[in-house]
Amino acid sequence: MTSQDAERPEPAGTSRRSKLTPEREQEFLDAVLDQVRECGYDAVTMEGIAVTTRCSKSTLYRQWRTKPQFVAAALRSRRQVRFEGIDSGSLAEDLRLAARAAGDWSGKDTRLLQALGHAVVEDPELKLALREALVEPEIAALRGILRRGxxxxxxxADHPALEFVPVQMFGVLRIRPVMEGEYADGDYLVRYVEAVVLPALGLT
Incomplete structure (x- = not known):
């Protein structure tokens, strides 16, 4: 089946999702996230994605009825746990490794968070998808690191600084571009962990 065949309108009674291959569907989902990062959420249109991916608008509207549903699906499709597997046997080293991992993707994900902007506040589905894709998995993994420590x-277990570690880690990712005009890369985040997070926990 060719990509053109995959995008022809289905006969009545055919499943709305039956005509797209998983690879083609992911191409659409990746394209909408790329455009959100580059142009901002408000500037993204179904028409623009159709042009980028060389498909018809009707294909996109059949698959995802609205732009918020489309972007929410794209966010969920790229759900990752970047702190997964970090377990060196030392809490201080695990936090350094988490900082390094966060720095590896901070530019791309921070740009996406910034680009979504007010839309996340206005649209509950989009807000939920963002939390499920980019926030909750990482916080859960970070709490797992702390629990092992x-x-x-x-x-x-009752150390008062523990509950603030996720906020510290994610807060600096978001605020550095605003305050200093640069993303928080791995080197910056490791220095931050060593200067702020470890002393707060009584670690060296």
């Missing part, structure tokens, strides 16, 4: 006896 507690289990090893490196930090007390």
């Amino acid at each position: 507690i289990d090893r006896g490196e930090v007390a």
Whole structure:
């Protein structure tokens, strides 16, 4: 089946999603996220994505009825846990490794968060998709790192700084571009962890 065949309107009674291959669907989803990053959410249109991916607008509207649904689906399709697998046996080293990992994707994801802007506040589905894709998995993984540190006896379970570590890590990712005009890369985040997060936890 060719891509043109895949995008022809379905006969009545045919499943709305049956005519696209998973690869072609992911191409659309990646294209909308790329345009959100480059142009901002408000500037993205179904027409623009259709031109970029060389398909008809009707293909996109059949698959995703509105732009918020389209972007939400794209966010969910790229759900990743970038801190997964970090377990060096040392809480301080795990936090350094998490900082380095966060720095590797900070530019791309921070740009996406900034580009979504007010749309996330206005659209509950978009807000939920953003949290499911980019926020909750990373926070859960970071809390897992902290929990293992507690289990090893490196930090007390009732240490008052523990609850603020995710906010510290994610906050600096968002605020550095605003304050200094640069993304928080791996080197910057490791220095931040060593100067701020580890001392707050009583670690060196």
